[in-house]
Amino acid sequence: MTSDQSPVTCPLLLVPFSLLFVTFGLVPMKKHYTIPFFIPLKGCPHKCIFCDQRKITGEKMPGPGDVPGKIEKYLATMPSSGARIEVGFFGGSFTGLSFEAQGKFLRQVGPFLEKGCVHGVRISTRPDLVDKEKVSFLKEHRVTCVELGVQSMSEEVLTHAGRGHSGGDTERASKIILEHGLELGHQMMLGLPLSGFEEELYTAKRIKALGATQVRIYPVIVIKGTELADMWLKGCYYPLGEEEAVDRAARLILFFESNGVKVIRCGLHPSEGLLSGEEYLAGPFHPAFGQKARERASCIGCSNQSQVASHQSPVTRKKDKG
Numbered sequence: 001m002t003s004d005q006s007p008v009t010c011p012l013l014l015v016p017f018s019l020l021f022v023t024f025g026l027v028p029m030k031k032h033y034t035i036p037f038f039i040p041l042k043g044c045p046h047k048c049i050f051c052d053q054r055k056i057t058g059e060k061m062p063g064p065g066d067v068p069g070k071i072e073k074y075l076a077t078m079p080s081s082g083a084r085i086e087v088g089f090f091g092g093s094f095t096g097l098s099f100e101a102q103g104k105f106l107r108q109v110g111p112f113l114e115k116g117c118v119h120g121v122r123i124s125t126r127p128d129l130v131d132k133e134k135v136s137f138l139k140e141h142r143v144t145c146v147e148l149g150v151q152s153m154s155e156e157v158l159t160h161a162g163r164g165h166s167g168g169d170t171e172r173a174s175k176i177i178l179e180h181g182l183e184l185g186h187q188m189m190l191g192l193p194l195s196g197f198e199e200e201l202y203t204a205k206r207i208k209a210l211g212a213t214q215v216r217i218y219p220v221i222v223i224k225g226t227e228l229a230d231m232w233l234k235g236c237y238y239p240l241g242e243e244e245a246v247d248r249a250a251r252l253i254l255f256f257e258s259n260g261v262k263v264i265r266c267g268l269h270p271s272e273g274l275l276s277g278e279e280y281l282a283g284p285f286h287p288a289f290g291q292k293a294r295e296r297a298s299c300i301g302c303s304n305q306s307q308v309a310s311h312q313s314p315v316t317r318k319k320d321k322g
Contacts, residue, residue, distance in 0.1 A: 032084050032264075034122070035074040037062050037105070038091035048151075049162045049227035050192070050220055067108035075117055086120040086144070087112070093149075094123040095134045106141040113142055120144035124187070128165035130173035135180045146177045147185035147216070152192060153206040154199045161192050162227070167206070174210040185264070186212040190248050191220040191240035191283070193231070197248050204252050208259050215256055216265040217293075219245040221283030229281055239283035246289070250296035266290035 040061060062070070071087060078085055087109045094102060112118035122145035123138065130146070138146065152158055153167045170186075177184045186207045190200055207215055222232045222239055231237035240248070253263050267289030286292065 031082070032086075033074075033078050034086045034088045035071055035118075036088050036090055037067065037070070039089060039094065039097075039105075040091045047162070047227075048164075049160075049231070050189075050223070051226060064104040064108050067105060068111075071109070071112055071118065075112075080117075084119050085117065086122055087118055088122045088124075090124045090147075093125045093129050095125040095129045095138070099137055102137065103141060106138075106143065110142070122147060122183075122185070124149060126165060127169040127173040130176055132176055132180075135176050135182065139180050139182060143182065145183035145185055145214075147187055147214075148173055148177075148212075150186045150203065150207065151189045152195060152199060153203040154195065157192050157195045157199055160194050170206075171210060174212065178211050183214070184210070184212045185214040185216070186210070187216040187218065189218050189220055190245055190252075193228075193237055197251070200248060200252065201255065204255050208256070208261055212261060214262045214264045217249050217252055217263060218265075218268055219249065219284045219289065221268065221285045222281040224279050224281055232282055242284040242286060245284035246292045246296050249289070249293035250300055253293055253297040254301055266293045 067087075075085070089105060106121065109118060109121055113121075121141075121143045123143055124147040127148050127150065130148070135146070148170060150170050151161065151163060153170065155167055158166060174184055174186075188200070188203050188207065189195075204215075220228070220239055222229050222237075228237060232239070249266050253266065256263050268285060270287040
């Protein structure tokens with residue numbers, strides 16, 4: 001122990017209760033399930049430097065008629081009581097679709113909501129594609145949660161990522177969603193160009209301040225065919241190494257869960273293209289990334305939770321060896 005470190009007299013008190021399951025090797029019974037529908041790039045007016053949704057999700061575009069069958073298939077594998085089951089529409093910007101197209105998807109969920117075997121609907125979208133009319137439409141169609149693809153609250157990082165929206169758009173959209181009585185979720189990324197841990201912790205603090213109750217944390221990986229892939233091939237961008245990405249994610253998990261924000265996912269969905277390496281070029285992709293981050297969070301929390309605020313990572317990263 002160095003001279004500037006104070007001893008932790010009761011380390012377990014510093015760890016969020018949910019992380020104790022990891023510490024002692026216990027597996028809590030799952031209480032929440034989401035039946036996912038990925039709608040790659042539909043409704044999205046921009047192509048960010050890191051994005052190829054079809055390759056990331058590994059999903060073909062579903063039609064409204066595909067929804068009931070998939071819900072029934074998933075329900076057959078889920079507990080009939082004691083769990084909350086939602087249907088989620090992800091992968092694009094759902095509110096960028098026409099009201100007619102949105103309604104066709106959402107109405108397919110109605111009968112399952114009426115029967116009580118599905119308890120809610122969530123959608124993901126861009127902050128700049130949210131307004132009062134669109135959120136009112138979602139609420140009328142029984143959507144219960146809106147997840148915003150925030151990615152970062154640093155204006156410089158957003159600009160370099162080609163996001164096409166600002167932190168102000170996120171603030172405005174978050175306010176509208178909460179005013180309509182819907183749950184608010186945010187999605188953020190680790191390792192974007194010009195983004196160090198300082199920028200990511202700032203984003204996390206803004207997410208908490210804006211009233212999000214749940215968050216997804218995604219490390220940036222380099223996918224073939226993206227602008228980021230070109231940058232990587234030219235030596236203009238170096239992704240985080242796995243250890244650094246796990247460490248950053250762990251510290252953010254500690255921050256969020258100690259401040260009442262639930263981390264509902266950490267790490268990318270392991271699609272077939274990513275697992276096979278067919279679409280993957282570089283970056284911290286691991287099928288068990290979330291588990292690694294939570295285990296690291298448990299270790300950090302038991303050691304000294306004050307490291308969450310003090311940890312710093314350089315914005316300019318050197319290429320990982322190996």
